[in-house]
Amino acid sequence: GQNIDQPTEMTATEGAIVQINCTYQTSGFNGLFWYQQHAGEAPTFLSYNVLDGLEEKGRFSSFLSRSKGYSYLLLKELQMKDSASYLCAVKDSNYQLIWGAGTKLIIKP
């Protein structure tokens, strides 16, 4: 079966750096997405990786290793507003999105 694994919950301190990991086992690979979802709100798109390596977008970066079936989202200079769930999703060989259950990130002052 197809599977996406992410930690259920993480805690970090304001101003610090946090890395949220995602491992996947899917039938084929056509890209990996990260979304941010604040409580009670819509998921919003953060990043897309299809090639190995690091993509940087301001305070957020996303890394992909296709050979390891692994990605991480790196958040720098954490702010209180970064408290949210972070969802990892992979497009399989049929271009269907397989979703992880999300990682709830709690930021403490």
Added chain:
Amino acid sequence: DAMVIQNPRYQVTQFGKPVTLSCSQTLNHNVMYWYQQKSSQAQKLLFHYYDKDFNNEADTPDNFQSRRPNTSFCFLDIRSPGLGDAAMYLCATSPGGTSSPLHFGNGTRLTVT
């Protein structure tokens, strides 16, 4: 601003009483999706449309149906809601394409009493 709008934001229905959730988009995207999201679980795809082509996921219960009368609107009908259908229902759109992200509405939180 182009967007995806879901109504209502919160819906309370009684056990067995039909309910309809609506979604509209001003993005003119070809693809529309309905997801069910429950706490601590991966969101589950119920249906998606590519233009008017309807795609029903194999494990979507018969209790759930959908309509897309035109490009802009999509509806989710739950014929006989059970307590297990209480969830957040998310509508999303996409222009299609491998790298295109989904654009989500704010969701409808369904409570079944």
